[in-house]
Amino acid sequence: MHADETPKQDALSVHRRAVAVDMHADTVQFVIDEGADISGRVETTHLDAVRMREGGLDAQFFSIWVEPEYFGTGGERAIGRADAQVEAVRALAENRPDIWTLATTAADIRRAAAGGKLAALLGLEGGYAIDEKIERVGHYFARGVRYMTPTWTHSLSWAGSSGDEEGRTRGLDGFGRRVIREMNRLGMMVDVSHVSDKTFWDMVETSTSPVIASHSNCRALTNAPRNLTDEMVAAIAATGGFVSVVFYPGFLDQNWRARRDSLDRELEPRVREVALGRGLSGPHERIAADRFRERVYAERLEAVPLARVADHVDRVVELAGVEHVALGSDFDGITATPEGLSSVAELPNLTAELLRRGYTADDVTKILGGNVLRVMEETEGRAAR
Numbered sequence: 001m002h003a004d005e006t007p008k009q010d011a012l013s014v015h016r017r018a019v020a021v022d023m024h025a026d027t028v029q030f031v032i033d034e035g036a037d038i039s040g041r042v043e044t045t046h047l048d049a050v051r052m053r054e055g056g057l058d059a060q061f062f063s064i065w066v067e068p069e070y071f072g073t074g075g076e077r078a079i080g081r082a083d084a085q086v087e088a089v090r091a092l093a094e095n096r097p098d099i100w101t102l103a104t105t106a107a108d109i110r111r112a113a114a115g116g117k118l119a120a121l122l123g124l125e126g127g128y129a130i131d132e133k134i135e136r137v138g139h140y141f142a143r144g145v146r147y148m149t150p151t152w153t154h155s156l157s158w159a160g161s162s163g164d165e166e167g168r169t170r171g172l173d174g175f176g177r178r179v180i181r182e183m184n185r186l187g188m189m190v191d192v193s194h195v196s197d198k199t200f201w202d203m204v205e206t207s208t209s210p211v212i213a214s215h216s217n218c219r220a221l222t223n224a225p226r227n228l229t230d231e232m233v234a235a236i237a238a239t240g241g242f243v244s245v246v247f248y249p250g251f252l253d254q255n256w257r258a259r260r261d262s263l264d265r266e267l268e269p270r271v272r273e274v275a276l277g278r279g280l281s282g283p284h285e286r287i288a289a290d291r292f293r294e295r296v297y298a299e300r301l302e303a304v305p306l307a308r309v310a311d312h313v314d315r316v317v318e319l320a321g322v323e324h325v326a327l328g329s330d331f332d333g334i335t336a337t338p339e340g341l342s343s344v345a346e347l348p349n350l351t352a353e354l355l356r357r358g359y360t361a362d363d364v365t366k367i368l369g370g371n372v373l374r375v376m377e378e379t380e381g382r383a384a385r
């Protein structure tokens, strides 16, 4: 490196050489509900193809997320909502093969990156869509889904969530263990983000392939039920998996989280007015409420510096080593972003911060995507053929 090269230029050159993979973004909701064309530049999302290129991101796992409030925790409507999202991601590659490639393996991602294409991948957030039927795991695998977390914020009969009371005592039941074994057999990564502590330990015990957290942080730094304890981080590393650090300030910074909680109590009546007053329903009601919160958070809460993201990366590295950390932004699923990480286009700012902290280009290449590729290859290799 030349003495006059700034860390930012260096970060860009690391991005150009690395294969960068983000484990979690909710962008497909906006594709379905608002018709966002993310093959071009979009003003209303955190992520699109243009800004993926600007930010040096080669591959994105799109979250297939069923909102229980509007679609239930199982049944035809939940299945329909999940399937529609899967098809919307597949349609990116079908309609714009000049930009996107549907990727289901590590080799697909490497090929896409080498060929200048963006890789679109699928991850299922919440097992509602399998509707308590083991064969539906195979259905989603066949459609390209390569990771699944059993729950979102509502516990299921077969797995507990970190987001409700039932989850505290609910682990995996017999069916839940069968689901994990079926994922191992097929070669679908086992994701613990959102599950309860009890379910986490049951998943680690049951899975014979590496366990991942697609978008979770460290509880030692930010006490949120859905963040991971130090013991959990170490257990994930012991399976060979990784923790993908999430960019939501509420999971990054204890003070921001506390201030948001008290602001939320104040805003609650107005949030309902905003959505109901416009006669909105279903996901449009939620999107309107989220945008209202986003605007007020930006006005009233001091932004969290992107250094907090690097702090969580540091913590995982201290506990488990640089082979066991990755990135799971949760872009388009979060109502606030860290300063300097307002969209995927700003990802090189994080790389610059990691380089400034002494990580080598090799380390950063692992964090940006090398670790994900390794775990995908191992998961593929362990699948029954």
Ligand SMILES: [Zn+2]
Binding pocket: 125, 194, 215, 333
């Ligand atoms: Zn999530």
